[in-house]
Amino acid sequence: MKVTSTILIGLGLLAVASAASIDPTCMLKDIIKTDERVRVHGYPAESHFVTTPDGYVLNLFRIPYSHKLQNQNSYRPAILLQHGLFSNSDCWLSGGPDNALAYLLADAGFDVWMGNARGNIYSRQNSIISINSPKFWHFDWHEIGSIDIPSMIDYIIEQTGQPKIHYAGHSQGTTVYFVMMSERKEYNDKIKSAHMLAPCAFFEHGTSFVFKVFQPLVGSPGGIWNQVLADMELMPQNRLMNRAADTACGVDPALKFLCKNGWLLFAGDGYQNTNLTAMQELIETHPGGSSSNQGIHYIQLSDHNAGRFCQMDYGTKKNMELYGQSTPPDYNLENIIAPTYLYSSNNDGLCGPKDVDTLVSKAKYLAGDYRVPDQTFNHLDFIVAKNMREMVNDPVMRNIFKHEETLY
Numbered sequence: 001m002k003v004t005s006t007i008l009i010g011l012g013l014l015a016v017a018s019a020a021s022i023d024p025t026c027m028l029k030d031i032i033k034t035d036e037r038v039r040v041h042g043y044p045a046e047s048h049f050v051t052t053p054d055g056y057v058l059n060l061f062r063i064p065y066s067h068k069l070q071n072q073n074s075y076r077p078a079i080l081l082q083h084g085l086f087s088n089s090d091c092w093l094s095g096g097p098d099n100a101l102a103y104l105l106a107d108a109g110f111d112v113w114m115g116n117a118r119g120n121i122y123s124r125q126n127s128i129i130s131i132n133s134p135k136f137w138h139f140d141w142h143e144i145g146s147i148d149i150p151s152m153i154d155y156i157i158e159q160t161g162q163p164k165i166h167y168a169g170h171s172q173g174t175t176v177y178f179v180m181m182s183e184r185k186e187y188n189d190k191i192k193s194a195h196m197l198a199p200c201a202f203f204e205h206g207t208s209f210v211f212k213v214f215q216p217l218v219g220s221p222g223g224i225w226n227q228v229l230a231d232m233e234l235m236p237q238n239r240l241m242n243r244a245a246d247t248a249c250g251v252d253p254a255l256k257f258l259c260k261n262g263w264l265l266f267a268g269d270g271y272q273n274t275n276l277t278a279m280q281e282l283i284e285t286h287p288g289g290s291s292s293n294q295g296i297h298y299i300q301l302s303d304h305n306a307g308r309f310c311q312m313d314y315g316t317k318k319n320m321e322l323y324g325q326s327t328p329p330d331y332n333l334e335n336i337i338a339p340t341y342l343y344s345s346n347n348d349g350l351c352g353p354k355d356v357d358t359l360v361s362k363a364k365y366l367a368g369d370y371r372v373p374d375q376t377f378n379h380l381d382f383i384v385a386k387n388m389r390e391m392v393n394d395p396v397m398r399n400i401f402k403h404e405e406t407l408y
């Protein structure tokens with residue numbers, strides 16, 4: 001009965017996630033885009049497009065300099081900020097100029113770039129495949145890490161003329177960095193420093209209810225639900241989801257208990273750190289859309305492949321065809337030699353302290369392992385907490401400056 005109920009809950013969530021999806025041709029007509037949000041606060045903003053080798057058109061947004069510094073003719077080191085699962089570039093702005101990492105970096109003299117992974121609301125085009133084809137959604141965060149992030153980095157280097165850039169990611173934005181460095185270790189030479197907020201690679205000890213709900217569905221490879229739920233859009237941006245999130249997490253919400261217990265956010269127990277203004281701004285463009293394969297891959301790492309950080313598991317037969325071995329290959333975290341810093345929290349229901357400990361033991365050349373001192377800090381607090389500048393962004397800035405002495 002318990003397994004049946006979790007399957008029903010999971011299917012219900014998927015139904016809600018897919019309902020009322022906005023047509024891709026008008027996806028951006030009803031929202032305020034990242035560059036427009038930046039200009040509201042007086043900062044200059046640009047929109048750039050990068051086409052990957054497999055045809056995905058990725059939208060990058062840029063804050064080239066700070067209007068407060070008027071430093072457009074000065075040296076401005078570039079940094080790429082990469083969002084998490086179901087998110088987009090707006091996550092780096094929701095805290096406002098006094099708290100959000102993108103604005104803080106711009107005001108510190110950086111050239112700030114914000115990426116968008118394939119499939120989210122800003123990157124829904126492919127020069128080869130129609131978005132209406134299941135083939136469009138046949139990817140997971142492996143492709144984002146091995147193709148999208150390198151494509152973004154190369155574009156930024158080309159545009160700025162700088163041989164190396166800084167990188168910061170939240171949640172999935174850390175996973176894809178680990179994938180890139182494991183699979184394409186030459187990119188170590190293109191990173192000055194990297195900053196992993198809520199680092200996610202291992203999920204053996206995850207406490208979020210999302211693991212319990214979806215493990216019976218897709219936790220083991222080769223099952224019927226893996227086939228049914230693969231290669232489709234998951235959590236698209238739509239009015240129904242926006243309204244549900246606002247009802248649960250807005251100012252004095254009617255369904256506050258959902259947000260309070262992390263049921264909607266999957267982030268970990270706690271609501272006390274949330275900046276409600278930042279949350280409401282985030283909800284306007286979240287969830288941002290993703291492939292169902294991204295979620296399936298994460299669930300596998302919490303169940304069938306718990307304790308491993310490895311590629312997608314398709315079952316023995318297909319694994320042999322794809323990988324030449326019966327099990328999916330592990331990502332080699334020892335390939336990470338660029339200065340890489342971790343920033344994690346005790347109350348993270350997805351990527352908690354025990355799994356961060358495993359990550360630290362596997363990635364042997366880390367530059368730093370920072371644990372947020374606020375014990376109530378959860379997974380989403382890294383981008384919406386009212387104290388995120390003190391708890392996270394100021395430490396991130398201090399570590400970045402270790403590699404940018406010319407800005408002192």
